[in-house]
């Protein structure tokens with residue numbers, strides 16, 4: 001049996017047990033089982049799911065069926081007017097890659113070089129770019145359509161890997177007005193390709209869809225389905241890992257996992273790992289499993305009477321996501337052909353559906369949008385009193401930045417040292433004008449379809465359990481983004497907001513759309529303080545569904561949880577391969593990076 005639905009059907013032991021059959025878990029499972037002698041069990045909370053909603057690119061813009069998602073509530077966010085936010089996460093085979101928005105973006109060279117400078121040899125751009133190529137293939141439409149849609153790209157940034165990245169055979173007219181506004185009216189560069197380390201400028205970005213059938217390319221489709229028949233691979237679904245078994249005596253070593261069925265009241269089943277346990281439950285649930293297993297900050301574990309296996313204060317600290325702004329403007333004279341037609345006009349939708357089903361062309365082949373522009377701080381600061389250097393000097397130094405860290409960092413010098421090292425690297429890149437600070441995204445209806453994303457926040461949050469109930473859905477950890485705690489983050493977003501406002505309201509290329517600001521309202525709100533209040537009070541979300549960093553890959557003396565081989569400090573036979581390992585968040589949606597990380601991790605585990 002390849003897919004098990006009852007934990008008691010699992011064997012007693014496997015070589016590797018992977019906790020979480022999401023994006024990274026399935027990549028690692030695929031690569032490890034290339035060796036027929038290696039046995040792997042993947043334990044996944046969700047089940048296999050198939051529907052048009054999951055596969056047609058258009059639906060990637062909508063939140064998926066609630067039964068396939070965790071929606072984890074945050075704590076009230078002090079920096080965002082005390083509001084709370086639901087964080088969506090994939091709870092199905094393929095994890096986030098099965099339910100996400102399909103944007104396929106890579107970070108900048110400086111992002112990965114920063115990882116290397118944080119003490120992780122072999123994790124800079126040079127090495128990572130090999131794994132970007134290994135994991136992905138670029139699909140482009142016919143030369144006629146490429147010409148017609150004006151696409152630019154560079155195939156040499158891709159290899160022949162399992163994940164299919166696609167430039168879709170459809171674009172809405174608004175997309176072109178927005179390109180014109182940003183590049184011709186405002187003078188920002190148009191890049192030929194943003195996949196090879198230079199992301200500063202506007203560019204066409206692919207979506208994660210397969211050019212052969214124009215459906216989603218997820219970790220499930222790319223890495224699991226093609227190898228599901230392997231006799232050495234089993235997938236245990238509807239089951240969650242509660243903790244890693246680490247015997248109390250002797251050397252700390254992961255011996256296996258304790259799992260429960262999602263069904264209420266099920267009995268615990270213990271499964272052994274002959275070689276390793278690999279945590280791949282994502283940026284929220286991997287720190288939960290570690291803490292429940294006695295690996296985490298001592299004071300937290302003591303409070304919950306969890307025996308301490310390894311005092312690692314970094315577990316659940318260094319929490320990052322991408323704060324995002326949406327919905328500040330609307331158009332009064334929309335282009336007659338725009339994305340909203342799919343939602344509001346039944347006959348337009350029916351025709352689009354028929355076209356997609358017949359030819360795999362038309363509006364349903366495009367996801368939320370695959371266009372955007374990444375800007376530096378220098379791009380955002382235009383008047384002389386507000387220069388980038390001034391801002392950096394007044395708002396950021398490693399010393400003053402630590403004042404905005406969560407209370408959890410108090411009395412934990414290693415965490416503070418790690419954060420100070422990050423700030424120092426980020427500041428140098430800001431100063432040099434290489435830090436990809438903010439992303440402006442656009443899609444088929446301008447401007448409701450626009451978003452502004454803070455790509456390199458300086459604020460850090462926490463993910464800490466407050467209960468010993470291990471159910472990841474019913475008893476999630478406390479998620480505190482602590483967004484906008486650092487004043488530089490708010491300042492950067494005020495500047496980004498003002499740039500967006502300038503482009504949308506004054507660009508000749510957009511004049512015909514009659515853009516109007518809804519919030520804060522251009523007449524009512526003049527000062528930066530008023531804009532900041534509107535951002536904090538209404539417009540900003542603390543996340544873009546990219547939680548990461550909570551088991552960071554950094555030296556232990558810098559608050560790290562895993563070393564550069566992704567091994568948890570102080571515990572043998574235990575690694576983390578998921579978004580928790582990011583030392584510093586990259587300036588891109590996470591999936592492309594996570595595929596590359598997982599490919600590299602598999603090579604490390606196999607000793608390649």
Ligand SMILES: Cc1cc2nc3c(=O)[nH]c(=O)nc-3n(C[C@H](O)[C@H](O)[C@H](O)COP(=O)(O)OP(=O)(O)OC[C@H]3O[C@@H](n4cnc5c(N)ncnc54)[C@H](O)[C@@H]3O)c2cc1C
Nearest residue numbers: 020022023024045095096100101102103241578579589591
């Ligand atoms: C709504 C949404 C939209 C997104 N949009 C984009 C986008 O457009 N582009 C992009 O690049 N990225 C996007 N992302 C982010 C991207 O999908 C994630 O960063 C990526 O999937 C993270 O990979 P991961 O392996 O760390 O975790 P995941 O893919 O989340 O996998 C973790 C898996 O572990 C399982 N799990 C959790 N706890 C347990 C447990 N205790 N036991 C067993 N299993 C467990 C989960 O069910 C899940 O399947 C989006 C994410 C979401 C949720």
